[in-house]
Amino acid sequence: IATTLLERIDHYYSCISDNIFEIYEKWRSNNYAIGKHVELKLLQKSVISGMLVDTDPVDGVLIKSTNGTLIRYRFENIQHIQITKSPD
Numbered sequence: 001i002a003t004t005l006l007e008r009i010d011h012y013y014s015c016i017s018d019n020i021f022e023i024y025e026k027w028r029s030n031n032y033a034i035g036k037h038v039e040l041k042l043l044q045k046s047v048i049s050g051m052l053v054d055t056d057p058v059d060g061v062l063i064k065s066t067n068g069t070l071i072r073y074r075f076e077n078i079q080h081i082q083i084t085k086s087p088d
Helices: 002-018 020-029
Strands: 037-042 047-056 060-064 070-073 078-083
Touching: 002 020, 020 047, 037 060, 047 070, 060 078
Parallel strands: none
Antiparallel strands: 037 047, 037 078, 047 060, 060 070
16 A cells, blocks of 8 residues: 555655746746735734735745835735725
8 A cells, every 4th residue: 555655655755846936837827816906804913915926836926016026925925915995
């Protein structure tokens, strides 16, 4: 049983590692929130708002604040992301 399990894990790992860029692009293209105004509720209880510029499964989200500053927040520091109306 252990040998079969390890073989299957190896197979699926190979599928992922051979196509990681394609998987990332598909994941990113399905993110309908990019370009929209969002609010991030951080684990530290603060709320950040701005336009969602980019997402990355490793690096997190890139937010453009109302003053134009780009700030990256890693997913492990985010409690909740919500699309909101732009303050403009």
